[in-house]
Amino acid sequence: MSTEETVAAPVAARYEAVIGIEIHVQLRTASKMFCGCSTDVQTAAPNSRTCPVCLGMPGALPVINRQAVRHVIGTGLAIGAQVPDVTRWDRKNYFYPDLPKGYQISQYDLPLASGGSLSFETSSGAATVAIRRAHLEEDTARLIHQVEPGGRRVSLVDFNRSGLPLMEIVTEPVIHDAETARRYAEELRLVLLAIGASEAALEGGQMRVEANVSLRPVGREAFGTRTEVKNMNSFRSVERAIGYEIERQARALDAGEVLIQETRGWDDTRGQTYRMRIKEDSDDYRYFPEPDLPPLRVAGAWLEEIRAELPELPAARRERYVRERGLSAYDAAVLVTDRAATQLFEGTLAADPSLPAKKVANWVTGEYLRLRGSVEASSGAAGTGSGDGHAAVDAAGLAGLVRAVEAGDLSGTNAKDVFRRHIETGQPVAAIIEQSGFRQISDEGALEAAVREVIAANPRAVADFAAGKQGAVGFLTGQVMKATRGQANAAVVQRLLRDALG
Numbered sequence: 001m002s003t004e005e006t007v008a009a010p011v012a013a014r015y016e017a018v019i020g021i022e023i024h025v026q027l028r029t030a031s032k033m034f035c036g037c038s039t040d041v042q043t044a045a046p047n048s049r050t051c052p053v054c055l056g057m058p059g060a061l062p063v064i065n066r067q068a069v070r071h072v073i074g075t076g077l078a079i080g081a082q083v084p085d086v087t088r089w090d091r092k093n094y095f096y097p098d099l100p101k102g103y104q105i106s107q108y109d110l111p112l113a114s115g116g117s118l119s120f121e122t123s124s125g126a127a128t129v130a131i132r133r134a135h136l137e138e139d140t141a142r143l144i145h146q147v148e149p150g151g152r153r154v155s156l157v158d159f160n161r162s163g164l165p166l167m168e169i170v171t172e173p174v175i176h177d178a179e180t181a182r183r184y185a186e187e188l189r190l191v192l193l194a195i196g197a198s199e200a201a202l203e204g205g206q207m208r209v210e211a212n213v214s215l216r217p218v219g220r221e222a223f224g225t226r227t228e229v230k231n232m233n234s235f236r237s238v239e240r241a242i243g244y245e246i247e248r249q250a251r252a253l254d255a256g257e258v259l260i261q262e263t264r265g266w267d268d269t270r271g272q273t274y275r276m277r278i279k280e281d282s283d284d285y286r287y288f289p290e291p292d293l294p295p296l297r298v299a300g301a302w303l304e305e306i307r308a309e310l311p312e313l314p315a316a317r318r319e320r321y322v323r324e325r326g327l328s329a330y331d332a333a334v335l336v337t338d339r340a341a342t343q344l345f346e347g348t349l350a351a352d353p354s355l356p357a358k359k360v361a362n363w364v365t366g367e368y369l370r371l372r373g374s375v376e377a378s379s380g381a382a383g384t385g386s387g388d389g390h391a392a393v394d395a396a397g398l399a400g401l402v403r404a405v406e407a408g409d410l411s412g413t414n415a416k417d418v419f420r421r422h423i424e425t426g427q428p429v430a431a432i433i434e435q436s437g438f439r440q441i442s443d444e445g446a447l448e449a450a451v452r453e454v455i456a457a458n459p460r461a462v463a464d465f466a467a468g469k470q471g472a473v474g475f476l477t478g479q480v481m482k483a484t485r486g487q488a489n490a491a492v493v494q495r496l497l498r499d500a501l502g
Contacts, residue, residue, distance in 0.1 A: 178243040
């Protein structure tokens with residue numbers, strides 16, 4: 001094959017991408033990892049959530065946050081990992097302005113959770129990603145680079161984030177395409193939300209995804225030179241950045257360039273990665289056991305207590321929705337992906353178990369998510385994908401609405417209007433129905449007069465029907481619906497029209 005033909009062939013035909021994902025997650029605790037400072041730092045004034053411990057003052061000693069340990073153990077159990085009887089803390093040494101002590105308390109060779117996997121669906125079918133480890137560490141401070149009036153460039157340090165409890169979850173290098181990497185990150189976030197370990201909001205920095213990407217010629221076992229990609233603040237960015245990096249490395253290898261191990265950032269606006277620094281190896285961090293913290297022993301009874309408290313996980317919930325509720329795999333995935341949608345679906349069926357699950361799912365995945373998005377857009381709110389903090393919906397009210405439609409007491413059109421007003425105003429569904437006079441008219445005697453009037457007022461449509469144009473019935477039905485303010489039962493109206501015209 002010529003050089004031109006080699007370059008023209010798809011990247012996947014020439015190279016195999018080898019991808020490993022590292023995800024840092026801020027855990028859901030009231031205080032920091034090794035001190036009592038508040039974790040409520042999102043809107044706090046710079047350097048207002050600090051103490052001698054998280055500022056790295058000499059002589060200040062760390063104290064382990066029990067809840068953070070519990071979250072990592074729970075995550076390990078959720079992904080099928082092994083939790084050791086004894087674990088320990090290590091010092092990861094490096095010098096950077098955001099690390100006040102000159103080292104980070106982390107875990108190296110004895111993490112809290114080892115092994116495990118996560119399974120999910122991609123466009124190519126089922127996928128399973130092996131996970132190497134999940135461990136605890138403390139977060140660094142936050143660097144702020146800005147230009148002062150007059151043009152002087154300055155770098156500031158906000159230590160509010162220093163010491164926040166972080167869980168790092170590392171996969172094996174077993175991912176081979178950008179879509180699978182994205183879907184893995186999305187599925188892991190659903191697990192974290194389900195067990196309450198983290199809010200895992202990417203745009204808020206509570207979940208940070210990093211990818212190690214390398215290429216090797218197809219058929220070769222040895223790994224290529226890896227690049228770490230950072231600064232991906234959305235799942236879309238994860239897929240785009242990894243896809244770009246695969247193409248970039250392929251072009252470089254085709255041109256005969258020698259790749260170097262480096263860390264690259266992702267520029268979402270330009271749609272490309274850029275060099276940040278040369279990538280270190282683990283030996284460069286000079287790990288050694290943390291002398292200020294004793295080894296941590298996990299009691300068997302505590303481990304079983306955490307295991308017993310785990311809720312239904314996303315994969316199991318999707319499978320149950322398909323098996324027991326009769327939903328499609330697509331509907332089940334949409335419901336489980338959005339926490340508020342899951343709660344509304346479950347709450348509606350709990351309010352009335354006799355309702356068809358498919359009909360309830362249609363209302364939640366269709367009208368609810370569409371209307372919620374409209375409310376967010378009009379209010380300027382940015383959705384997180386978790387469904388938290390959005391327009392509240394009364395599950396019992398939705399149950400009553402679906403029940404009324406199923407019973408023929410409310411038309412589908414009017415029901416959607418009621419639901420919209422309920423989401424926008426918070427007014428009870430029943431009250432909106434009564435105030436609007438939306439009760440559906442199914443009584444034939446009550447509808448016959450409206451049908452006669454519409455037939456008399458529309459001789460052309462009547463002539464069209466007589467000429468065999470069946471579409472005329474749809475037009476006449478619409479006129480009856482208009483005359484009854486949408487309250488007429490459309491099926492009954494069509495039957496009355498056909499009887500009158502036939």
